[in-house]
Amino acid sequence: MIYDVIIVGSGSVGAAAGCYATINNLNVLMIDAHHPPHQQGSHHGTTRLMRYAYAEGDRYMPLLQRSKVLWDALEKTSSTTLFRRSGVLSIAPLNAPLIPQLLASAQTWSVQVEALSAQQIRQRWETFVVPDDFHGVLDKEAGYLYSEKAVEQWIRLAQEQGCAQLFNCPVTAIEHHDELYRVTTADGDYTARKIIITAGSWAKKLVPDLPITPVRKVMAWFQSDGRFSHHTHFPAFTAQLDDGSQYYGFPAEDDQLKVARHDGGQPLQSAAECLPFGQVPTDGSECFAFLKQFLPGQSACLFGQACSYDNSPDGHFIIDYLDENKTGLVISGLSGHGFKCAPALGEIASHFALGQEIDTVISPFRLQRFATA
Ligand SMILES: Cc1cc2nc3c(=O)[nH]c(=O)nc-3n(C[C@H](O)[C@H](O)[C@H](O)COP(=O)(O)OP(=O)(O)OC[C@H]3O[C@@H](n4cnc5c(N)ncnc54)[C@H](O)[C@@H]3O)c2cc1C
Structure with a gap:
């Protein structure tokens, strides 16, 4: 049996890719270690931020705009709530470039935002104690996604389509001979005309030259109350502090407010090093100073989870071909x-599997940007 495409890693992007490729009548094998x-x-960790004003650069806007359409479609097709339009409030010191960057992005791409002074933020959300030398922007259409639920729906829809x-x-192991990819697993070998590697933090084990660094990150849930709930219009948020540290969080659900730190973390050599929450001394306390200053009223840390980022050298996505004939793709x-962006990335992967041209859309994300002159 020769598959049209094998997807190695069926998490966020791989699940979307498998679903869209199958819906497009390809003969697909999705594989995952778990x-x-x-x-x-x-x-994992229940939720992920969805923002439309994006300081990370214009290269992401087509992915964000296409993802918005695909997230809506997935919600409808699966009859499952996957997105909460809570708005995302970003705050930063007045002298930091972040808020002007977000406002510029919003203006260029017609994103609905509202610029807010510290006083206006405190008036609107009296639980958010923002100092006078900060300001913010509310990304009105933004909110948060239910990540595990979304992956579950793509997997289910793909399976139902065969x-x-x-x-x-x-x-x-993965080998490429005679225009075919051979994939080795504990269950045996599988063959396909094309391959898509979406193995997240551990893609480097299969593509050793990939310049990514897995980093352990933790998320923590704090005892909260209705003032911080999405029912009372408390927003999802990001916060950049004077010392450069970055935090983000979500409206409380079931009186549990999830907060995490975006920078920092522990570099990993293997998945086994990604210790459970609580096994690194700073796990339970890394958000305390932020909470104490900006969101006083949270009390005990209830529980947490550890997860991994797959950091590229410049913090931007990597999407590239694995071979000269463009029959392998890594994301x-x-x-x-x-x-x-997982839906748009999954759709790009499915277009690749269908033999459609994706050079233009992936060009800002290709590995050649790291080549030294
Ligand atoms: C704590 C945390 C907070 C985040 N917050 C946000 C946010 O607010 N907004 C946002 O947009 N993004 C956020 N992200 C980033 C986002 O979650 C990731 O970029 C995204 O989930 C990565 O998707 P992926 O498909 O590459 O990886 P994954 O979803 O991890 O999928 C990779 C899959 O590959 C499988 N795999 C690995 N190796 C093999 C192998 N050898 N064989 C078979 N299968 C294999 C794994 O089991 C896994 O299922 C966050 C990430 C973390 C960790």
Whole structure:
């Protein structure tokens, strides 16, 4: 049996790719080392931010805009709530470039935003104690996605459309001979005309030259109350502080407010080093100073989870071909901000599998940007 395409890693991007490729009548095999959704990759922890004003650069806007359409479609097709339009409030010191960058992005791409002074933020959300030398921007159409639920729906829809799925079965080797890819797993070898590697933090094990660094990150849930809930219009948020540290969080659900730190973390050599929450001394306390100053009223840390980022050298996505004939594709290095774009990335992967031209759309993300002169 020769598949049209094998997808190695069926987490956020791979699940979307498998679903869209199958819907497009390709003969697809999705493989994963675990059973997605799961807690051994980058997609667990319930929620992920979806923002439209994007300081990370214009290259992301086509992906964000296409993802918006695809997220809406997935919600409808699956009859599942996957997105909450809570708005995302970003705050930063007046002298930092972040808020002007977000406003410029919003203006260029017609994103609905509202610029807010510290006083206006405190008036609107009296629980947010923002100092006078800060300001912010509310990304009005933005909000947060339910990450595991979304992966679950793509996997289910793909399976219902007849996609072959091999889970709890790591890929140990990939070879390319005679215009075919041979994929080795504990379950045996599988062959396809094309391959898509979406193995997240561990893609480097299969593509050793990939310049990515897996980093352990933690998320923590704090005892909260209705004032911080989406029912009372408390927003999702990002916060950049004077010392450059960055935090983000979500409206409380069931009186549990999730907050995490975006910068920092522990570089990983292997998945086994990604210790459970609580096993690194700073896990439970890394957000305390932020919470104490900006969101006083949170009390005990209830629980947490550990997850991994797959950081590229410049923090931007990596999407590139694996061979000169363009029959292999890798999508990795999503660097802690890729979930929102997973539908668009999965669709690009499916277009690749269909033999359509994707050079233009992937050109800002190709590896050649790291080549030294
Ligand atoms: C704590 C945290 C917070 C984040 N917050 C946000 C956010 O707010 N907004 C946002 O947009 N993004 C966010 N991200 C980033 C986003 O979650 C990731 O960019 C995205 O989930 C990565 O998708 P992926 O498909 O590359 O990886 P994954 O979803 O991890 O999928 C990779 C899959 O490959 C499988 N795999 C690995 N190796 C093998 C192998 N050898 N054989 C078979 N299968 C294999 C894994 O089991 C896994 O299922 C966050 C990430 C983390 C960790």
